[in-house]
Amino acid sequence: MHHPVISGTGVFTPDQTITNAELVKAFNAYADKFNTANADAISAGDVAAIGHSSEEFIVSASGIHQRFVMDKTGVLDPDVMHPMLRERADDEPGIMTEMGVDACRKALAQAGRDAGDVDLVICAASNHERAYPAIAIEIQQALGAGGFAFDMNVACSSATFGIQAAADMVRSGSVKRALVVNPEICSAHLEWRDRDCHFIFGDVATATLIERKEDAQGDHFEILSTRCLTQFSNNIRNNNGFLRRTREETSDLSDRRDMQFMQNGRKVFKEVLPIVSKHILGHIADIGVDQDDLKRLWLHQANKSMNDFIGKKVLGRTPEADEQPNILQDYANTSSAGSIIAFSKYSDDLAPGDTGVICSFGAGYSVGSVVVRRA
Numbered sequence: 411m412h413h414p415v416i417s418g419t420g421v422f423t424p425d426q427t428i429t430n431a432e433l434v435k436a437f438n439a440y441a442d443k444f445n446t447a448n449a450d451a452i453s454a455g456d457v458a459a460i461g462h463s464s465e466e467f468i469v470s471a472s473g474i475h476q477r478f479v480m481d482k483t484g485v486l487d488p489d490v491m492h493p494m495l496r497e498r499a500d501d502e503p504g505i506m507t508e509m510g511v512d513a514c515r516k517a518l519a520q521a522g523r524d525a526g527d528v529d530l531v532i533c534a535a536s537n538h539e540r541a542y543p544a545i546a547i548e549i550q551q552a553l554g555a556g557g558f559a560f561d562m563n564v565a566c567s568s569a570t571f572g573i574q575a576a577a578d579m580v581r582s583g584s585v586k587r588a589l590v591v592n593p594e595i596c597s598a599h600l601e602w603r604d605r606d607c608h609f610i611f612g613d614v615a616t617a618t619l620i621e622r623k624e625d626a627q628g629d630h631f632e633i634l635s636t637r638c639l640t641q642f643s644n645n646i647r648n649n650n651g652f653l654r655r656t657r658e659e660t661s662d663l664s665d666r667r668d669m670q671f672m673q674n675g676r677k678v679f680k681e682v683l684p685i686v687s688k689h690i691l692g693h694i695a696d697i698g699v700d701q702d703d704l705k706r707l708w709l710h711q712a713n714k715s716m717n718d719f720i721g722k723k724v725l726g727r728t729p730e731a732d733e734q735p736n737i738l739q740d741y742a743n744t745s746s747a748g749s750i751i752a753f754s755k756y757s758d759d760l761a762p763g764d765t766g767v768i769c770s771f772g773a774g775y776s777v778g779s780v781v782v783r784r785a
């Protein structure tokens with residue numbers, strides 16, 4: 411038995427941002443165009459007019475101020491309303507590989523490791539740009555890592571579920587050193603023409619290096635315990651998939667709303683909060699960690715009010731700003747990567763012996779918690 415630790419994390423941040431002001435301007439231009447083009451059907455009551463979005467609503471409903479994206483021109487063009495990403499030839503690196511490799515190199519540099527020392531790469535993300543070969547294997551090759559690699563998808567909980575898989579393999583001795591990498595191009599699965607959700611997502615890639623405690627060369631966090639939970643729900647759903655063509659005979663799938671991210675946000679809010687609070691409290695109690703011992707919560711970054719609520723339940727009081735750091739104001743929801751960005755940016759100041767929880771939650775439903783202690 412070995413003790414797994416997190417010895418490095420890395421964040422790749424795209425160089426393009428979309429502020430709420432830019433986003434709302436483009437959305438409202440799209441809505442006006444749509445309403446003008448459909449004026450007759452709207453006045454006949456056959457088509458619903460699209461209402462304007464507002465910066466005030468976005469900030470008060472979500473806490474999001476801006477998001478990073480891989481392409482803003484397409485998203486902000488009222489005639490396009492989605493990112494435009496150049497298709498790569500089969501002998502070029504894929505876009506998820508490029509983002510992931512950047513994050514992995516940063517994680518390796520922090521841990522003082524070479525890619526050749528790695529013998530497991532898990533590419534854990536909400537969407538993968540192709541069915542196969544696995545993105546993880548392409549990343550393994552691009553880095554020059556050894557061992558084996560595979561993709562996995564648990565939507566928003568992909569990173570924590572990936573960390574559990576990697577930590578268990580390090581613990582058992584089947585691998586020595588693992589990279590869990592989360593390239594999330596959420597801008598491509600978001601429906602930017604839907605006012606209810608157009609502000610929610612952004613793009614990023616994160617990577618986490620997990621190795622044996624006895625091998626760690628610098629500062630690190632011991633992984634005390636991991637716990638995963640799933641419970642089926644249709645409240646966050648995306649019907650896009652490989653069977654799409656088999657259904658074209660009976661339906662025009664070219665622009666069907668359910669082939670992008672859909673959610674019943676209110677229900678998600680109401681149902682997921684108690685599941686997550688109970689999950690974290692049960693997890694720490696079972697391993698003998700008291701809520702008063704928790705120095706930090708690195709939560710999934712979907713919604714500020716949601717995090718405020720969970721923080722309060724888990725700590726039993728209103729958390730101080732530095733106890734439950736949010737990054738969603740700058741990055742928006744980056745699916746599985748959100749809690750890892752928060753961990754990567756807000757963990758250096760913890761003292762040896764300090765304990766915290768990385769926790770994701772989202773589609774599935776899925777919840778993953780990783781209890782860590784600064785060595």
Ligand SMILES: CC(C)(COP(=O)(O)OP(=O)(O)OC[C@H]1O[C@@H](n2cnc3c(N)ncnc32)[C@H](O)[C@@H]1OP(=O)(O)O)[C@@H](O)C(=O)NCCC(=O)NCCSC(=O)CC(=O)O
Nearest residue numbers: 463464467471565566605606675676678679712713772773
């Ligand atoms: C989606 C929400 C931000 C929505 O906030 P609210 O619930 O306050 O708002 P609502 O949808 O009921 O809308 C309230 C009113 O505002 C209007 N309204 C909606 N959008 C608007 C906009 N952009 N601008 C102005 N007004 C707007 C609505 O029509 C409605 O009007 P009226 O009152 O007239 O009807 C929130 O519910 C939320 O964050 N839920 C949890 C989301 C979450 O965690 N999802 C997981 C994401 S999946 C994930 O993280 C990834 C994964 O799992 O992979």
